[in-house]
Amino acid sequence: MENCQKSPEYYAKKDFMRNVGLKSRHIYNFLQDKLTDDEIQNLNLIQTFRKYLEIYSDIELKESWNIDEEIENYRILGFTKECAEQYVKRLKNIFTKDSTINWIFRIAESKTSDDGDKIFEKYLNQFDGYNDNDDNDSKKKKENHVCTGTSSSMGKSYIIFSDPFGIPPRHISDWGPGYSNNSNNSNVYSEDDIRMVMQQANVSRRRAIKYLKKNKGDVIKTIMDLTN
Structure with missing residues (x-):
């Protein structure tokens, strides 16, 4: 995999996963041991992240009903403490409306395009209670913040993107x-x-x-x- 590690595709995937907020060692282990040369060359970013989440498909996450438990779920899935806290606090009034995995998949999806965060924010605004989130006062600051690496569901009808584990997508x-x-x-x-x-x-x-x-x-x- 030496050649692929030095390729633009390898570094694009590495930078994307750091931008999502995963720890460096999780990224390294994933790219080094879990992806083939062909996958590194040919998978797009969201396909790559789906492959990453598949590693954790057998892990039973907490049925989180408070912020600390949800942050722990993000940590289990390889996120840095800083990014886990940032994401969960942003979603603190609505995270129980879908599974941890689906929220994480949406977050990653929003990082794949320049206007992805605006689309994600527009989606979040449809939830009752989201705009009561105290952390939204500093929303612009959060939108520009880049995380770098050094579940129960109440309503699966809220799925916005293709789900990594086959739950039917919403229309x-x-x-x-x-x-x-x-x-x-x-x-x-x-x-x-x-x-x-x-x-x-x-x-x-x-x-x-x-x-x-x-x-x-x-x-x-x-x-x-x-x-x-």
Whole structure:
């Protein structure tokens, strides 16, 4: 794996996982021992992170009902203390609405594009109680903060992206106002939908629209179709 370790793809994956907030030793062990040369070269960032989470698929996380227990779940999954606290405090009024794994997957997904955090924030704003979060007063500071490495679920209908462990994805209509619903007409797909498919699946605009048509406007199914 020496050649791949020195490749741009290797360093891109390493930097991405550090940016998500994983500890350096977890990143090193994962890239060194868990990925093949071919996977390092060819998997996109979110596919790589899905592979990382699969390592922990047999671990039983705490049924967390308070902040400290949820932070511990993040720590078990390899996050630094700083990043675990930052993420959980941001979600402190709503983290019980879905499993720890799904929230972590969303966080990683939001790091894959320049406007990903804005999309994630828009998603979070639909939850009752989220804007009562005291930590939102410093939201801009948090959005610019980069973490570097040195579960029970009350509502799986809240899944926003493709789930790493096969829980059925929620439909695009659940995103709320401003997002496109089912349609066979590419003109009604929002730019956000098209851009998200292009970024997450690493495909051209034409291909993104083609697969949106195929999946009747369901962004999640489209991304899964293009990346599986």
